[in-house]
Amino acid sequence: MADETGGAPERRMPLFRRQAIEGAPGTLRLEELAFAAKFILRLDPQAGGEAFGAATGLDLPPAPLMSVVNGERAVLWLGPDEFLVLAPEGEAAGLADAVASGLKDVHHQFTEVSDYYTCIAVEGPKARKALMKLTTLDLHPRAFSVGTVAGSNFAQAQGWLWLEHEAEGAARFRLYVRWSMAEYLWGTLAEAGREWGLPEQEPVTGEPMLTESVTSRKA
């Protein structure tokens, strides 16, 4: 088959088949963001927050559900001793080394999850409403302001929602979801946006399965 050439390493995101989609103008847009470095940091902020800051130039979020952005790097609060650290793709190795040496005397864990998670950008004036078809989080501007991070279930997929930016009523959310759930979540998000004209995104289904039990059939 034509595409069966090994060749140079080829990187494919989970939603590589999916183009960005958009509803009626000024409503809603979905896009899988380009590859970026992601790490899970497990660390007691009391014990190692300063050392982490010294090593990476990043403060840890001062309170739950908050994020800290410094240039192209960001830290998202996931739990009292758990953070998602974001950086441009090229900085992954350097970041890991910096943390390893800067925190070598502090009990911590810095695990690369760049490939574990992908990120779907959900943006536009209807972004909040579209996401509320999937999650029980209160996404009203009074309850979910810019910079907020929350882990929740989005339909049947766990994910991390970060309101990165909002201007003139158009919110830009980033939704971090694990690889294997991306296709499902994309389809469900698109379905939620049908009301505003998002095109239908037929999920990849129809895998052939056996419809009879074949245990121990004879030779």
Next chain:
Amino acid sequence: MFVITCPYCGERDLSEFAYGGEAHIARPEWREDMSDAEWAEFLFMRTNPKGILAERWMHAAGCRRFFNMLRNTATDDILAVYRIGETPPKVEARLPATPSGEAPIGSGNDAVKIIQPGEGA
């Protein structure tokens, strides 16, 4: 389908949490002479109260932290949330109305749905 206040993330829908069973059941230290009955007590025996229960929950879809909660199992009223390792706070429950601890709702007892003579507001 109640709302649970995660001690870290705040009010969230029940669907984000995983139930962890009765709280404050310490795993016994291993001893050669521990009796089967003693072990069974840890393994299986539960208070299962109709009333105030100390229980464990994990914020599975959020911060993944375990925490403890006091809940009135007769009404599902959540009375307190506290962190692992903390002692349960003193709480009062809206007490069940009938002697055996019958819930003030949903039983086969008609009295629970309707204000009976002499029952104050």
Next chain:
Amino acid sequence: MGKQPYRAPKGGLVQRNRVIRFTFDGRSYPGHPGDTLASALLAHGHHMVARSFKYHRPRGILAAGSEDPAGLVTIGADAKRRDPNTRVAEQELYDGLVASSQNCWPSLLTDFGAINDAFARFMPAGFYYKTFKGPPGTWTGLFEPIIRAAAGMGRAPEPGDPDRYEAINRHCDVLVVGGGPAGLMAALAAGRSGARVILVEETARLGGSALARDPDRLAFDGTQPAQWVADIEKELATMPEVTVLPRTCAFGYYANNFVGLWEKVSDHLPEDKRLGHLPRQRLWRVRAREVVLATGALERPLVFHENDRPGVMLAGAVRTFLHRYGVMAGRRPAIFTNNDSGWVAAFDLARAGAEIAAIIDVRREMSPQHLAEAARLGIPIHASSTVVATAGYRRIRQVEVRPLHEDGTVGQGGSKIACDVLAVSGGWAPNVALFSQSRGKLAWDGELAAFRPGLSWQRERSAGAANGTFALADALAEGARAGVEAAAAAGFASGDVTVPEVEGAEPGQGRIKVMAELPSHLPAHRRRAWIDLQDDVTAKDLRLAVQEGYSAVEHAKRYTTTGMGTDQGKVVNLNAFAFLAAERGEDPVKVGTTTFRQPYKPVTFAALAGQHMGPHFLPRRTTPMHAWHRRHGAVFEPVGEWLRPRAYPREEEDFFAAVQREARTARSACGVLDASTLGKIDVKGPNAREFLNRVYTNAWMKLAPGMCRYGLMLGEDGMVMDDGVTACLADDHFHMTTTTGGAARVLAKLEDYLQTEWPELKVYLTSVTEQWAVASICGPKSPELVGEILDDFDPDPEKFPFMAWREATMAGIPVRVFRISFTGETSYEINIPATYGRWMWRTILEKGQKHGIAPYGTEAMHLLRAEKGFIIVGQDTDGTVTPHDLRMSWIVKKSGDFIGKRSLFRSDTARTDRRQLVGILTEDPELVLEEGSHIVARRNEPAPPVPMLGHVTSSYYSPNVGRSIALALVESGGTRIGDRLFATRGGLPTVPVRVTETDFLSLKENRQLPQAPREALNG
């Protein structure tokens, strides 16, 4: 039929200038936008629309809303869009609507089922409990099919529903249920405070009872009702935080102020106008800080002989049809009432041009004001009278009225009055369904002779008629107050609301005279006074229930089926409770009510499922190599949420042949398995080893960096829960793997121990399952292949031994290579960052081609591991199996505690004659046992119960052993090696088998496979 003979000359909120057409039972009729199916049918004088459940009696339209128990039809021309049991009073009319009657054959007017009615005296409540008790089988075979065919109502649609549905979550500060006068005021007040408000109205437009009044005789601050409502609606629309939802029913009030709303988005549109981008219906899952219940009141029917004829309607419904829809329910109506509200209906009808046949009032004393008005309008009055009989088939045509004595008997004489509709009013009761669902306690109100909200349980308040406040001015004030208070309780300063001045207020229902069943000249057992019009429960049935001891309200309900119809007794239950109280001679408070359950009215299944149907039903978790698997003909199997390739059948190869080929290739050349789905957990911290020591049954203190170890994890009950290989990355850093299905459970359990049981251990866990795409390459050619695909890598199994791992690169991409094996072959498990997984997989297969590589699926994997006797947790274990039962005692350390250890010493768990895992070889090497076959001691099965020694957990035809193989859990299996036992085969003759060790490949290598005795070969 172009005319609408019963359309009032003026009035109503329908668009009279537009005509739309609908069909009922195949006949086409005109109607207007704004009509319901009920109002459109009534405009043609069509009262009879249905048949009742049990006796198939003719049924008309009793009420004007969703509370109607009687008027049920099937909607929809297309069998895939068929909606049975739809209330005509609720269905909005649209152009092209197709309705048909149900529960009748061959037609509505001529229904053979009506024969039941002739035998009604032999079919009282619960008759079926006393009959049809023949020998076993007669119920299932004989009586039940007949009863079932007669029961039921409409027919289910065909599969293939073309419509979409969706669910939405929403939080708000104040949820107002009910768009009538009180609800409007509450929403306005709360809205002005800036609070987030949702206002829900069940019908198509706001206004509620204000629209059921003569617009010329009611004004709010001088404005006509419809205009007043429109003004409020306009103001609400300007408030960004207010959401108004018409056509939406608050159907369920759950814990913590969670309220389910059901919005009908497009059910009122012609089928060709239903917009594809909008769903048919929506479920709103609302979490409200405060709730205002302004759900209004429901009118009770009166219980009298022959009160079930089409044309007997609630007086309030008659008014609603007149003022809201511009329809005269009849030209010569009679009114039958026990309170003042029936009179008002009569006056409205008279003013609209009807000739009022009579007002029949059971009371002796009536409002002088009303008497004067009646006299002015020339309406005949029958005071202290009751209807004792009615006549008419398709609609009522006559009532027989007799005087009612103080002692509750009827006098002689009286008169027969011709009429074409009978408007009845038994008084109004607050609609407390949602309040009661919220766990609020009801209070008995003797003056209303009804229950009203008493003690609230949740953060909720009732207002207006729902709270028993019937006078319009008071209801408005109460609604406004409720809105202000609710907003304040939610933290919003009150908005400024002025309650409008009402002109034309009505005095209410006056003093009501409740009689559970109105008397008649007929003896009680001859009277047929309906209480439940849908399920055909009469006063007689309830009396019989009490007589037979089913007098508790729930017993009476269940014995007679009162209130168990699709209306769930919204209006009829009130009479049932009153009747029970009277019959038992007890206070209504003692009798109580049945439980007001969710939903308030029936809610579509698909709306509850929302968008999570069809392709969006459940996630299909897939690996980075999934597309390749699909393109290459993989057959999949669900493993938890994952879909894994099970085999890759080639053309003209069936599944079994594919598995055999894949398994052969894996041992003779090279095979590759997508193992990405295995759970992976990064374990790090100074106490990581101690942690592993406690969670696995074996010891971990000495595992060197660069090496791996297999571990079994138990539950505290000592039973095997999960297994996997853990690699030591550094002294304080490990890479743990779990089974595919167990990943989430294991991580949660490990976190549990760390956070709650052993907080002193410094260990962090992070899931890395999907960080890595994993290809497991095995077979004699695998070292060569691995050497080719990795950069500068020496795969020599001598130097890179079994159970070691190395870091390496593949075309420059860092990978981790594990020398671990689930097949017993030389194996390499390559982990690469997932985004490169697809590329890695293709590279392996391309470069493996010259080595004869074949991808293999989970089925071949299962077979390959069974050839070596390796277990699969969940297949060879079932939650009742210890490591000792698996004869894996070698993996259980003697010293130190671990999860589940103590349980292994319990008296039963420590027994040595438990079922143990052994190999099973059929004496006929070609015979493959069915998994789940049982092992027994004797060839011939005795009569049941047959003593069972165990069962087959895994069974395959093994191409590499060259015969069938099986694993089984067998009682004292370890001591039976070599024994001859028998395997059952679903009733076929048992077959002889040999108990063996489990590593079949070694048995073969060592020539220890048992030889079949002659008799087996000879069959």
Next chain:
Amino acid sequence: MHGYNVLRLVREGLTGHKGWQPAWRKAEPKSSYDAVIIGGGGHGMATAYYLAKIHGMTNIAVIEKGWIGGGNAGRNTTIIRSNYLYDASAAIYNHALTLWKGLSRELNYNIMMSHRGVLNLAHDEGEARQLKRRVEANRLNGVEAEWLEAKEVKAFCPPISVAADARYPVIGATLQRDGGTNRHDAVVWGYARAASEMGVDIIEQCEVTGIATEKGAVTGIETTKGHIATPKIASVTAGHTSVIANMVGVRLPIESHPLQALVSEPLKPVMPCVVMSNAVHVYMSQSSKGELVIGAGIDPYLSYTQRGSLDIIEHQMAALIELFPFVSRLRMMRQWGGIVDVCPDASPIISATEVKGFYVNGGWGTGGWKATPGSGHAMADLLANDRPNAIAAPFTLERFVTGDLVAEHGAAAVAH
């Protein structure tokens, strides 16, 4: 006994049904009984009936805090089957099934025992493997069971979807042909009527407030209708077993959970049998009245609130539509909840306790209804003879200490 039959019905029909007597006496408590059964549900009534009928103990009372049959008896989805995996379970559930078959005649009360057949679906090879193992165990234990391939499933139950591209395709099912459904209220009323006729006192609206003991033995029971002396007390209060046991300090391995069910609006016959699915997590049958009776899972947390919630129902509906596409436009008419007490091994407790004279019958989890006659039969025997008979022996409390559990998680199946 004042018999129920067609002739009598016709006669009464002609004379206004004036001759029917109360089905059971409305008894008030006597000062003492030979035994008191707490709980007027199916199991409690059956216990009383068999105590009186088989063991001749008629000086006994059933006390019920509300109205009889108002707890789980009136809230379950009435599925009857006996296709359990282990010998101990097969024995008790099949014993129950045998009793069910003749119960309408025995009680002279039509319990509408409909042997419509019960399908347990397999959606993957793992399930198929477990179910086939169960079928074989059933066969060897004399329980009617057979394996159907997908196309046979479709033939037996046409509305089911066996689409190959379903998220969880049906690959086969077990069928127990003599399984089915019955009418729950009728069972309770029928037992009550027959027991009352033999002299058993059925005392409603009587709530237990305490249990009196002396030297580790039961002496009486405190109720809202006063003290009743008795040497033997049977707690048959599934759902609330712990509440009663806590009164005498007996610790149990039980947790109580809400379990939900719902019905659709009535329809003409469309579902020919009972269908249960573990993977998709639903089960459905159609009542004689025409409603689709649908069960959901238990709430995962401990609770005694007998009420429905919405989240469980939503998931369940999606699953149901996946399996039975024709239901999407149908409507949920009523939802409710009951409280089930769940044992760690998904098997019941029929046991004496460390308190002499205090016996427990409970822990039936989500599937107690089908056992009703068998449970009552065994419990009566235990109460009368103070030692478990062969059927009850595997279900004593001892097993939680020794580890000899009857792990029926697979066969207990989806909550029902």
